[in-house]
Amino acid sequence: MTKIELTVDGAAVSDDVEPRMLLVQYLREKLGKTGTVIGCDTSNCGACTVHLDGTSVKSCNVLAVQANGRTVTTIEGLADTAEGDLHPVQEAFRECHGLQCGFCTPGMIMQAVDLLAENPTPTEEEVRLGMEGNLCRCTGYHNIVKSVLQASGQTEGAQA
C-alpha cells in the first residue's frame, strides 16, 4: 500500500492504495464518484476524462499514486451543485441535445471545458480536433460540436 493525499473536487482526501489502482477506480470505488465512467480498456474512448492540476487526462490511464499531491476535478465537481447550478458547458449540452444515452457525456464535458480554457473561441474544425480523444456511439457528434460552440458564446460557430 502507498499513502496518497490529494484534492478531489475541492475536498482534501487521503488514503492507502495499492500502487496498481487506476485513478478512475480510485474515484469510483474509494470515493464513490461514479460520475466518471469507464468506457473502454484501451484508453481510446475518453469517457473517463477528468482534470489533473487543471488539464484533461484519461483517468483510466493514470495511476492513483501518480495523482499524489495533486488536484483532481471530476464532472461532479465542475459546477456548484449545492446551488443547483450547471456549469455553462453542461447547460449548453442540455440545450443543444449534446447527448443521447449520456455515457460519453461526462468525458465530453470535461474535455470541452479543457478545450475552451485553451481556446475560448474555437472554430468548428478546432472543436472536432480538440475532442478527437472522446468517442460517442449515439449522437454522430453533430450536437456535441454545437454544444461546445454554444458554450463558447458562438451560437453559429466561427467560420473555419
Place this chain on the structure above:
Amino acid sequence: MIPAHFDYLAPTSVEEALAALGEHGDDAKIIAGGQSLLPVLRMRLNAPEVVIDLGGISSLRGIRDDGDAIVIGAMTTHHAVRDHDLVTEHALLLSKAAAEVADAQIRHRGTFGGALAHADPAGDLGAPALALDAQFVIAGPGGTRTVEAADFFVDLFETAIGDDEILTEVRVPKHTGWGAHYEKFVRVAHQWPIVAVAATVRGSIDEAKVGLTNMGSTPLRASATEQALAGASATEEGVRAAADLAAEGTNPPSDLNGASDYRQHLARVLTGRAVLKAAGS
C-alpha cells in the same frame, strides 16, 4: 482490466532512480507519462515487480537554450513540446509532430522521452527527431553518454538505452527559420499513422531533411529524396522527382492497415505534400 501487483518507487533524483534500476534489474520498469506503459500493464502484456516513476524528478522536465541546440528534458510532455517558444523557433518540425500525437488528454500526460524510449515504429516523434539529427543523452551507472539519432533506434520497440539506463534529455540542433510539416496518414483520428512523413526545409528549397514514420522497424531518413531536393523549386513539378525516391531502400511491413507496396506509395505521395507544405507552398 487492471495491472498485476507491483511495488511503486518514486525517486526524486536521477541518481536515486538509477540506484533503484540497478537494484531491481529486469524486474523493474520505468514509468514516465504511462500512456504506453499503462495500457500494456492493464492488458497484462507485461507484469514488472517494481515500477519506478520518473514523475517526481523535476530536473527531467523543461526545455532550455544551449547555444547551437535546444535541450528537451525527457519528462517534458507532448503538450509542452508543441507550444514551447524555443521549439517553434528552432525546431518547428517537433512542434508540428507533437501536435499530431494521440489526443489532447494523452498529450497532457505522455512525454517526449517516454515516446522516444518506447520506440514504437508508428510513433510520431522518432522520424522528426531523426530528421533533425537529435542527440540522446543517456544516464547510467557509469555516467552519462550521448548517442546520435542514427544509432539510437535499434529495432521495433528497441533503442540504445540499456536496462540499467535512463534517457534524461534530447539535444536538438537548432534549425532556426526552417519551414516544417508533419504529414500523417491515419484511419482513426487520434491513432498512430499508417505512414507519416516529417519534412523540414531551409529556403525554398536550399536544403531539406525528411524522416519517415512506420516504413520499417525504426524511423528512417529519405536520403535520396533529401539529396534530390537540394536546389529544387518548391512547386509540384519541382519536388515530384525527389518525392518519387522517398521509398527507396525501404521494406515496410504489411498489416491490416496496408500492404507494403501501398505504404511505399503513401511515402511518395505524403513526401511530396509534406515538403511543399514545409516550404510554405
